[in-house]
Amino acid sequence: MPAFPVPDPESLFEAARQGDRAALARLLSLAERGGPPSRAVAALAYTAPGDAYTVGITGAPGAGKSTLTDRLITLGRRTGVTGADGADGADGAGGPVAVLAVDPSSPYSGGAILGDRVRMSGHTTDSDVYIRSMATRGHLGGLSVAVPDAVRVLSAVGFPVVLVETVGVGQQEVEVAAATDTTVVVVNPGWGDAIQANKAGLLEIADLFVINKADRPGARETRRDLELMLELTELGEWRPPIVETVASTGDGVESLWAAIVEHRAHQLDRGTLVEHRRRRLEREFGEILVARVRQRIESLQRDGRHVDVVGPLLEGRLDPYEAADRLLAALGMEPGDGAGAGS
Amino acid sequence: MPAFPVPDPESLFEAARQGDRAALARLLSLAERGGPPSRAVAALAYTAPGDAYTVGITGAPGAGKSTLTDRLITLGRRTGVTGADGADGADGAGGPVAVLAVDPSSPYSGGAILGDRVRMSGHTTDSDVYIRSMATRGHLGGLSVAVPDAVRVLSAVGFPVVLVETVGVGQQEVEVAAATDTTVVVVNPGWGDAIQANKAGLLEIADLFVINKADRPGARETRRDLELMLELTELGEWRPPIVETVASTGDGVESLWAAIVEHRAHQLDRGTLVEHRRRRLEREFGEILVARVRQRIESLQRDGRHVDVVGPLLEGRLDPYEAADRLLAALGMEPGDGAGAGS
Numbered sequence: 001m002p003a004f005p006v007p008d009p010e011s012l013f014e015a016a017r018q019g020d021r022a023a024l025a026r027l028l029s030l031a032e033r034g035g036p037p038s039r040a041v042a043a044l045a046y047t048a049p050g051d052a053y054t055v056g057i058t059g060a061p062g063a064g065k066s067t068l069t070d071r072l073i074t075l076g077r078r079t080g081v082t083g084a085d086g087a088d089g090a091d092g093a094g095g096p097v098a099v100l101a102v103d104p105s106s107p108y109s110g111g112a113i114l115g116d117r118v119r120m121s122g123h124t125t126d127s128d129v130y131i132r133s134m135a136t137r138g139h140l141g142g143l144s145v146a147v148p149d150a151v152r153v154l155s156a157v158g159f160p161v162v163l164v165e166t167v168g169v170g171q172q173e174v175e176v177a178a179a180t181d182t183t184v185v186v187v188n189p190g191w192g193d194a195i196q197a198n199k200a201g202l203l204e205i206a207d208l209f210v211i212n213k214a215d216r217p218g219a220r221e222t223r224r225d226l227e228l229m230l231e232l233t234e235l236g237e238w239r240p241p242i243v244e245t246v247a248s249t250g251d252g253v254e255s256l257w258a259a260i261v262e263h264r265a266h267q268l269d270r271g272t273l274v275e276h277r278r279r280r281l282e283r284e285f286g287e288i289l290v291a292r293v294r295q296r297i298e299s300l301q302r303d304g305r306h307v308d309v310v311g312p313l314l315e316g317r318l319d320p321y322e323a324a325d326r327l328l329a330a331l332g333m334e335p336g337d338g339a340g341a342g343s
Numbered sequence: 344m345p346a347f348p349v350p351d352p353e354s355l356f357e358a359a360r361q362g363d364r365a366a367l368a369r370l371l372s373l374a375e376r377g378g379p380p381s382r383a384v385a386a387l388a389y390t391a392p393g394d395a396y397t398v399g400i401t402g403a404p405g406a407g408k409s410t411l412t413d414r415l416i417t418l419g420r421r422t423g424v425t426g427a428d429g430a431d432g433a434d435g436a437g438g439p440v441a442v443l444a445v446d447p448s449s450p451y452s453g454g455a456i457l458g459d460r461v462r463m464s465g466h467t468t469d470s471d472v473y474i475r476s477m478a479t480r481g482h483l484g485g486l487s488v489a490v491p492d493a494v495r496v497l498s499a500v501g502f503p504v505v506l507v508e509t510v511g512v513g514q515q516e517v518e519v520a521a522a523t524d525t526t527v528v529v530v531n532p533g534w535g536d537a538i539q540a541n542k543a544g545l546l547e548i549a550d551l552f553v554i555n556k557a558d559r560p561g562a563r564e565t566r567r568d569l570e571l572m573l574e575l576t577e578l579g580e581w582r583p584p585i586v587e588t589v590a591s592t593g594d595g596v597e598s599l600w601a602a603i604v605e606h607r608a609h610q611l612d613r614g615t616l617v618e619h620r621r622r623r624l625e626r627e628f629g630e631i632l633v634a635r636v637r638q639r640i641e642s643l644q645r646d647g648r649h650v651d652v653v654g655p656l657l658e659g660r661l662d663p664y665e666a667a668d669r670l671l672a673a674l675g676m677e678p679g680d681g682a683g684a685g686s
Contacts, residue, residue, distance in 0.1 A: 039664050046662035288667045293636045319389035321382050324631045
C-alpha cells in the first residue's frame with residue numbers, strides 16, 4: 001500500500017545505476033517481496049548482469065562474521081578483489097562494495113548487528129559501501145532464489161564486489177552461503193568447533209577457512225582438526241587455506257583478503273569460475289522451477305481440483321508418496337521416470 | 344553396503360512393534376536415508392498409523408530446549424499426554440515416550456547433547472524412553488518430509504507421545520517445529536528475546552510459550568513483551584499461555600506439561616486436532632509432490648533433455664523465470680495457471 005506512485009523497475013534500475021541508493025533499496029525490496037514485480041526486477045538484472053565477484057562469509061552464531069565482514073569491506077574498498085592497490089594505495093581505489101546480510105529467521109547476527117558495527121566503524125559516511133539485510137519470508141523459492149536475485153541486482157547496478165554474510169545454520173542458509181564465488185567458513189578456537197562445522201555441512205562448501213578469535217586458547221588444535229578433516233576429504237585442485245584472524249583488532253584480515261584474491265585468480269587461471277557460475281545458475285533454475293510447480297500445485301489444492309487424491313490420502317487409503325505419483329500423472333508428468341533413481 | 348542381509352521393512356515393523364529397539368533404529372535409518380526403502384517404510388507406517396500425540400519444542404540455540412525436553416520425558420512417562428496419573432501415580436503409568444532431536448545442520452543442541460543429558464538423568468535405563476537424533480541430509484524433500492515420516496514410524500510402532508526437539512533457526516527447521524500437535528516455543532529472559540523470536544517466525548507457530556531460565560533477571564519484561572505481541576496478533580480460540588520454567592531445577596515444568604495436556608484437550612473438545620492434522624498432511628503431501636518434481640527435473644537435466652532452455656539461459660538470452668515457464672510447458676504443465684497469483 002504505497003502512499004505515492006511507485007516508479008517502474010526500468011526507471012528504478014536507471015536511477016540505481018546512476019548511484020541513487022533509494023532507488024536501489026526499492027529494487028531490492030521489490031526483489032525480496034516476490035510476485036510479479038520481483039520477476040520483472042530479476043529479468044532486468046539478468047539481461048544486464050554486471051560483473052560482481054561474490055564472497056560468502058558463513059559460520060555459527062557468535063563466530064564473529066559481522067566484525068570480519070566489516071573488516072573485509074575496508075579491504076575491498078582499498079584494493080578491490082583484484083588485489084591491485086590504487087596508484088597511491090588510497091582507500092576507495094578498490095571501487096564500491098555491497099553487503100547482503102542474510103538472516104531472515106535467526107535471532108543472531110544479521111542486519112541490525114552488522115549495521116551497528118558499520119555505523120561504529122564509519123562506513124556509513126562512505127557512499128560507496130552499501131549494506132542491506134535480507135528479509136525474504138514469503139519469497140517464492142525462499143532464500144535460494146531471493147539471494148541470487150538480490151546479488152544480481154547489486155551486480156547489475158555496478159558493484160564489483162558483493163559480500164554475502166549468512167549464519168551457517170539451517171539447510172537453506174548453508175546452501176545460500178555456498179552459492180558464491182568464494183565461500184569463507186568462519187570457525188573459532190575451541191574443542192570440537194571444526195567438527196561441529198563439519199556436522200553443519202560447512203566443510204564441504206569452504207573455499208577458505210578462517211579461525212577467528214585466534215588469540216584465544218585452542219587455535220592450534222582447531223587448525224589441526226581442520227587439516228585432518230581436509231586430509232580425509234577428496235579435494236579438487238584448490239586446497240582450502242586456513243587463515244587465522246582476530247577480527248576485533250584486525251589481525252590477519254589482510255591475509256584473509258589476500259587469500260580471497262588468490263582464490264579468485266586461481267579460478268580465473270583454470271577457467272573454473274565460469275564453470276562454477278554455470279552450475280550455480282542451473283541449480284538456481286531448478287529452484288525456480290520447483291517453486292513454480294509448487295505454486296501450481298497450491299492453486300490446484302485451493303481449487304479442490306484433485307479431491308480424488310487428497311480424499312483417499314486423508315482417509316488413510318493412499319500413502320502420500322502414492323498420492324503424489326497419481327497427482328503428477330494427472331498433471332501430465334510421468335512420475336516413474338527417474339523417480340526410481342533413489343537419493 | 345551392509346555386511347549382513349537387511350531384513351525387509353515388514354519384518355522390521357513387526358519386530359519394532361514387539362519392542363525390538365534395534366529394529367526400530369533400522370526402520371528410522373531407512374526412513375531418513377531416502378530413496379525407495381524410505382518410501383516402503385513410509386507407506387507401511389501410513390497404513391497402520393498408530394495414535395501418537397506430537398509435541399514440538401523449539402527455540403534459539405542455548406535456550407535450554409534439551410534440558411526442558413529431558414524434564415518433559417519424565418512427566419510424559421509419569422502421566423502421559425492425557426494428564427491422568429496412573430492409579431498409584433507411579434512413574435511409567437504414562438506409557439512410553441519417544442524423542443526426535445532434529446538438528447542435522449546446526450552445531451548446537453541436537454542428539455549428542457540431549458543424549459548426554461539423558462544419560463545423566465538416567466532415562467537410558469528406562470527401556471520405554473526412546474531417543475533418536477535425526478540426520479536427514481540427502482533425504483528427498485529434506486526435513487519437511489523426513490521428520491513426519493520418522494514421527495509416523497514412531498507412532499506406528501506404538502509410542503503414544505513423541506517429542507520433537509528442533510533448533511528454531513532456519514526456514515525448514517521452524518516449519519518442522521510447527522508441524523506438531525502442540526508447538527512449544529522456548530525463550531529466555533533478556534532484552535529483546537521475545538522480539539528475536541518473533542523475527543525468527545516463532546511467534547506465529549507457538550501454541551505455548553515457555554520463558555525458561557525464569558530465575559534470571561528480565562523474566563517479567565519478557566513476559567510483558569510476549570503478551571504485547573500476542574495482543575497485536577490475531578488469535579483463534581486458543582490463546583497461547585506463557586509458562587515460566589527453570590529447566591535445570593525442574594521448577595515450572597509440571598505447569599508446562601499441564602498446559603500441553605490442556606492444549607490437547609482444547610483441540611479435542613473443538614475438533615480442531617483432526618483439522619490441524621489434516622492440513623499438515625496436505626502440506627506434507629505438497630512437499631512430497633515438489634520433491635518428486637525436483638527429481639524429475641534433475642533427471643531431465645542430467646540427460647541434457649532440455650538444452651533448448653538451459654543453453655539460452657546460460658548465454659543470458661533467457662532469464663531463469665522465463666526459462667522455467669518454458670520448461671514447464673514442455674513438461675506438459677500450463678505455467679500461466681496460478682503463476683500470476685503472486686506471493
